Amino acid sequence: MLKMEKLMGGVSSDLTNCTKLEILDLYGNRLQGRFPISVSNLSTTLQKLSMNRNQISGNVPDGIGNLVGLTSLYLEENQLIGPIPATIGKLQRLHVLSLHQNKLSGQIPFSLANLTLLNRLTLDGCQLEGTIPESFGNLKNLELLDLSLNRLTGTIPKEVVSLSSISIYFDVSSNTLFGSLPAEVGNLKNLQLLDVSENKLSGSIPSTLGECQLLMYLYMGGNHFEGTVPPSLSGLKGVQELDFSRNNLSGNIPKFLETLSYLLLLNLSFNNFEGEVPAGGIFSNLTAVSLEGNNKLCGGNPGLHLQACPIKAPSRRNRTQQRTIIISVAGGTLCLVALICFLTARRYQQISSRKSSSDASLLKKYPQYSYSELFKATDGFSQANLMGVGSFGSVYKGTLDEEDKVVAVKVLNLQQKGASRSFMAECEVLRNIRHRNLVKIITACSSMDFNGNDFKALVFEFMPNGSLDEWLHSEGRGHRAEGSLNFIQRLNICIDIASALDYLHHGGPNPIIHCDLKPSNVLLDNDMCAHVGDFGLSCFLLRSQSASSRKPNSSSRIIGTVGYVAPEYGIGIQVSIEGDIYSFGILLLETFTGRRPTDEIFKEGYGLHKYVEMAFPEGVMEIIDPHLHFRRENGEDTEPSNCSTDAIQLQKYLVFIIGLAISCSTDLPRERMKTNDVIKQLCAVRDECIAEYTS
Numbered sequence: 244m245l246k247m248e249k250l251m252g253g254v255s256s257d258l259t260n261c262t263k264l265e266i267l268d269l270y271g272n273r274l275q276g277r278f279p280i281s282v283s284n285l286s287t288t289l290q291k292l293s294m295n296r297n298q299i300s301g302n303v304p305d306g307i308g309n310l311v312g313l314t315s316l317y318l319e320e321n322q323l324i325g326p327i328p329a330t331i332g333k334l335q336r337l338h339v340l341s342l343h344q345n346k347l348s349g350q351i352p353f354s355l356a357n358l359t360l361l362n363r364l365t366l367d368g369c370q371l372e373g374t375i376p377e378s379f380g381n382l383k384n385l386e387l388l389d390l391s392l393n394r395l396t397g398t399i400p401k402e403v404v405s406l407s408s409i410s411i412y413f414d415v416s417s418n419t420l421f422g423s424l425p426a427e428v429g430n431l432k433n434l435q436l437l438d439v440s441e442n443k444l445s446g447s448i449p450s451t452l453g454e455c456q457l458l459m460y461l462y463m464g465g466n467h468f469e470g471t472v473p474p475s476l477s478g479l480k481g482v483q484e485l486d487f488s489r490n491n492l493s494g495n496i497p498k499f500l501e502t503l504s505y506l507l508l509l510n511l512s513f514n515n516f517e518g519e520v521p522a523g524g525i526f527s528n529l530t531a532v533s534l535e536g537n538n539k540l541c542g543g544n545p546g547l548h549l550q551a552c553p554i555k556a557p558s559r560r561n562r563t564q565q566r567t568i569i570i571s572v573a574g575g576t577l578c579l580v581a582l583i584c585f586l587t588a589r590r591y592q593q594i595s596s597r598k599s600s601s602d603a604s605l606l607k608k609y610p611q612y613s614y615s616e617l618f619k620a621t622d623g624f625s626q627a628n629l630m631g632v633g634s635f636g637s638v639y640k641g642t643l644d645e646e647d648k649v650v651a652v653k654v655l656n657l658q659q660k661g662a663s664r665s666f667m668a669e670c671e672v673l674r675n676i677r678h679r680n681l682v683k684i685i686t687a688c689s690s691m692d693f694n695g696n697d698f699k700a701l702v703f704e705f706m707p708n709g710s711l712d713e714w715l716h717s718e719g720r721g722h723r724a725e726g727s728l729n730f731i732q733r734l735n736i737c738i739d740i741a742s743a744l745d746y747l748h749h750g751g752p753n754p755i756i757h758c759d760l761k762p763s764n765v766l767l768d769n770d771m772c773a774h775v776g777d778f779g780l781s782c783f784l785l786r787s788q789s790a791s792s793r794k795p796n797s798s799s800r801i802i803g804t805v806g807y808v809a810p811e812y813g814i815g816i817q818v819s820i821e822g823d824i825y826s827f828g829i830l831l832l833e834t835f836t837g838r839r840p841t842d843e844i845f846k847e848g849y850g851l852h853k854y855v856e857m858a859f860p861e862g863v864m865e866i867i868d869p870h871l872h873f874r875r876e877n878g879e880d881t882e883p884s885n886c887s888t889d890a891i892q893l894q895k896y897l898v899f900i901i902g903l904a905i906s907c908s909t910d911l912p913r914e915r916m917k918t919n920d921v922i923k924q925l926c927a928v929r930d931e932c933i934a935e936y937t938s
Contacts, residue, residue, distance in 0.1 A: 262286050268293045270317070271805070277301030278323060283309050293317040295341065300324065303347075308333035315339040319365065323347055327366075332357040343389065344368040351390075356381045367391040367414065368660075375415070377402045387411040390418070391438065392660060398422035399439070405430045412436035416462065417660070419443055424463075429454035440486065441465040448492075453478035464488035464510060472497050484508040484664065488533065496520055496540070507783075508667040512536045519543065519552045530670045533689065614690045614698050617641065617652055624654060631710075631763075635662040635779055640705065650685060651706065655699040665779035666699045672755055672778040673701075680743035682706070682766055682776030706774060708767035711736060715762055715837055715868075727870035730896070731929065732771055733834050738925045739773035740765055744827060745918035747775075748820045754784045756818045759803045760826035762833060782818060806840030806850070810910050821912035828852070828907025828915070835900060837868030852908045859905060860898045867897055899928055 264286045274297035282292070283306025292310065295317040303323055307316075308330025314337060323345040331340070332354025340358065343365040350373035351366065358364075361382050371393040379388075380402025388409060395418040404413070404425050410433035420442040429451025431437070437458060445467040452461070453475030461479070464486040471494035472487065483505050492514040500509065501524030509525050513536030520543025525531055529546045541552040612620075620641035621628045628639045636655040643650060655662045666689075673684045683704040692698045708714075714728050728736070740760075747755040758780040766774045780803065803812070807829050809822035829840050832851050838844075840851040858866045903924055906916050 262288070264289055266291045269297065270294075271296040273297065274299055278303055280304050280306060283307055285310060287312045289313060291315040291317075295319045295321065297321055302326075303328050303331075305330045307331060310334065311336070313337055317341045318345070320344040325349070327352050327355075327371075329354045331355065334358065335360065337361055339363045341365045342369070346370055348372065350374075351376055351395075353378055355379070359383065361385055363387040363411075365389040367393065369393055371395060373397070375400055375403060375420075379403045380405060382406065383408055385409055387413075389414045391416040393418050395420060399425060399444075401425035401427040404428045407432060409434055410457075412438070412460075414438040415442070417441040421445065423447075424449055424468075426451045428452060431455050431458075433457050436460040436462075438462040439466070443467060445469065447471075448473055448476075448487075450475040452476060456480065458482055459505075460484045462486045464490070466490050468492060470494075474499065477502070479503065481505050484667070486510040486663075487514065488512045489536075490514050492516065494518075496534075500525060507531060507671055508664075509533070510663075516540055520547065520549060528674075530674050530687065531667070535689075612643070612686060612688055612702060614688065614692050614700075616643070617654075617688060617700055617702070618693075620650070621652055624652075633777065633779075635659050635665040641702075649705040649707075651703045653701040653703065655701075657697050657699060663699070666701070668781060669701060669778045672781045672783075676747065676751070676755065678743060678746045678750070680739045680772070680774055681746070682774045703776065706766035706768050708769065708771060710763050711765040711767065711773065711834070712762035714767070715834060716839070727868075727872075729872050730893075731932065733871070734900070734925060734929050734932075736765070736767070736771070736773040737831055737834055738922060738929065740775060740827065740830065741918055741921045741925060743773075743775040744823055745922060748823065748918060754820055755781055756784055756820065757781050757823050757826075758818055759807070760823055760830060761804050761807045762830060765830075784819070809912070811912055816912075819912065821915050824907050824915045824918065824921075825909075825912075827918075827921070828904050828909075831904035831907065832901070835868060835871065835897065835904070836866050837870060838866075852905065855901060856905055859901055863897050863901055864894055896928055896932060900925070 265288055267285065267289060268291065270293045274294065276299065278299050278301045283304050285292075287310065289310050289312055292313060292315070296319070298321065300322040302325035303318065305328045307328055311333060313334050316331075316334065316337060316339065319341045320343070323342075325347065326349030327342065327347055329352040332352060335357060337358045338360055340355070340361060341363070344367070347366075347369040348371065351371055353376050355361075355364070356376055356378035359381060362384055363386060364382070365387070367389040368391070371390075373395065374397030375390060375395060377400040379385075380400065383406065385406055385408055388403070389412065391414045395415070397420065399415060399420055399422070405427040407430045409431055413431065413434060414436070416438040417440070420439075421444060423446030424439060424444055426449045428437070428449055432455060434455050435457060437455070437460070440462040441464070443466065447470035448463065448468055450473040452458075453473065456478055458479050459481055461482060461484070465488070467490060468487070469491040472492060474497065476497070477499035480503065482503055484507060485500075486508075488510040489512070492511075493516065495518040496511065496516050498521055500506065501521045503525065506525045508531055510533040512533040516534075516537040517539035518541065520526060520534065520540050522543055526544055529544060534540060534547060541550050543549055618624065620643050621639040624637075624639055628641065630638045630640050630651065632638075636653055636659075639652045639654065641650050641652045642648065655666045657663060670687050685702040685704060688698070688700045688702065690698050744757070744760070747757060757775065757778065759777060760775070764775065764777040766776055768774060803826065807826040809825035812818070812822060829851060832855050833839060836851070836855060838851060838854070842851070845851060845854060855866060903916065903921065906914070907921065909915055
């Protein structure tokens with residue numbers, strides 16, 4: 244096995260002399276230049292070739308078909324151009340073919356249907372044209388197929404959706420596919436995610452979808468589907484997200500949607516639904532349901548602000564019966580009604596007065612802002628107000644006129660795949676949490692911009708001291724006139740973060756897993772108090788799911804940011820509390836060493852954890868951040884002055900903290916520390932340091 248990291252040039256042709264080479268792993272380096280033709284001459288014993296996440300350009304050579312021993316070929320996230328060579332069809336031992344996020348063009352080669360052992364095929368995010376080959380129906384072992392974000396046309400072949408082996412996800416979104424969704428989709432009985440959104444599909448929603456009983460995510464928005472939502476979809480008992488938005492669906496909103504107990508997000512907006520909106524289940528959560536653009540709806544949760552449903556006029560026979568009853572009892576009840584009215588009149592006035600006051604307070608507590616107001620607050624989302632850009636959107640500084648209040652506005656890039664899901668996930672989490680060490684949300688905005696495009700944004704309390712990432716690293720430190728963080732500040736920040744995690748994991752009926760804890764997602768207020776934010780990847784975990792009973796998650800998409808992601812996520816283990824603890828351990832190491840986990844000095848198997856572990860404990864002073872100090876230069880803080888001069892004392896504290904961080908970021912989840920123990924031990928270090936100074 245040969246693994247090469249942080250290479251700046253191309254692949255040496257000397258590798259062709261390695262006649263027994265089985266694995267060539269060049270993942271995530273800085274490789275540039277054209278795809279080396281010499282790769283075609285590598286050993287036929289080569290089983291895995293990984294050149295993904297580089298900057299390799301040019302065409303994939305036809306000679307790639309010479310590597311007949313390959314079982315895995317990873318070329319994704321490069322700058323490859325041109326067609327996919329048909330010779331890849333000769334690699335009949337392939338289990339994984341990953342070419343996504345390139346600039347590949349042309350048609351999908353029909354020869355890929357020869358790869359009958361293929362488990363995963365990802366061609367998304369390219370510029371592929373033409374149709375989806377019907378011959379893909381031969382791929383009887385396929386578990387995952389992603390053809391999204393291309394320029395594919397034609398219909399979805401029934402032969403492909405008949406593949407009962409597809410269980411992870413089937414994604415053909417953001418193409419120009421037309422025609423109906425074949426009824427054979429019901430054969431995908433083990434499928435977890437189906438995404439056919441942003442196409443030109445038409446016809447009715449096939450009733451056979453109800454047979455996909457393991458389906459968790461169903462996205463059909465942005466098409467031309469018509470008719471009603473079939474009752475058979477009540478069989479999707481485990482579904483968590485449903486998106487039927489921007490279609491031509493009609494009829495009443497099905498009552499069975501109230502009974503789907505795992506449903507977290509429901510988007511029915513911009514259709515032709517009519518009649519009364521159900522009020523129970525998912526419909527009781529205003530942030531989880533989108534119904535805008537259906538002008539004939541009525542009733543439902545009062546918070547939806549829909550018109551009241553008309554009262555049906557009774558029949559002539561019923562009117563006669565009602566009149567008889569009314570006459571017979573009117574005399575007996577008239578006095579009673581008058582008496583009740585008299586006794587309650589004064590009480591009603593008091594309640595009305597209090598209710599008006601309460602409503603005003605509620606509106607003040609949860610303000611509503613339109614797109615135009617946020618546009619104005621950020622000066623048209625100007626570059627000057629841009630604070631940062633993330634995976635799913637951009638954050639702007641803004642000032643709300645009526646309150647002159649400074650806020651942070653996170654605007655979702657809805658063109659980015661997963662942005663809408665991230666928005667809904669973040670709303671769901673933020674509505675359930677409140678803690679001093681979590682970023683406070685002011686409101687959410689789901690509207691349209693001036694061009695009629697969907698617009699989604701979150702408005703947060705502004706954090707004037709930016710992110711922890713800016714303070715830790717030299718490229719951000721230059722923007723901070725105050726200088727770097729001292730020992731007690733870093734320790735307090737880490738205690739704040741641990742407190743936030745402990746609340747997320749244990750403060751509610753079900754744990755909330757953050758999934759993306761890192762310094763750039765930790766914001767600092769005026770008092771340098773830390774607030775954890777960005778819950779776009781977060782999820783709820785059933786309290787009944789113990790760590791030992793969690794089954795592998797079949798989704799292959801990375802959850803979190805490289806360097807902070809727990810190693811077990813890489814082999815498909817489901818997200819967990821222990822995964823967040825690992826991220827915290829890496830963050831803790833970064834806070835006191837000043838090194839990112841993706842620092843260029845680290846090689847495969849020699850990351851930040853190993854780097855620190857090798858120096859621990861004797862060499863701990865050699866690996867800490869050189870900017871770390873115990874007193875501010877003006878000497879006005881309350882930290883122990885002897886710590887700044889006594890290296891032994893300094894080493895004692897750092898050994899304890901680094902040891903704790905190593906325990907949090909160990910490879911085995913069961914060996915990682917608990918958040919309450921982390922908080923106790925970090926607080927003990929801080930208290931001892933303060934006590935020694937004041938004694």
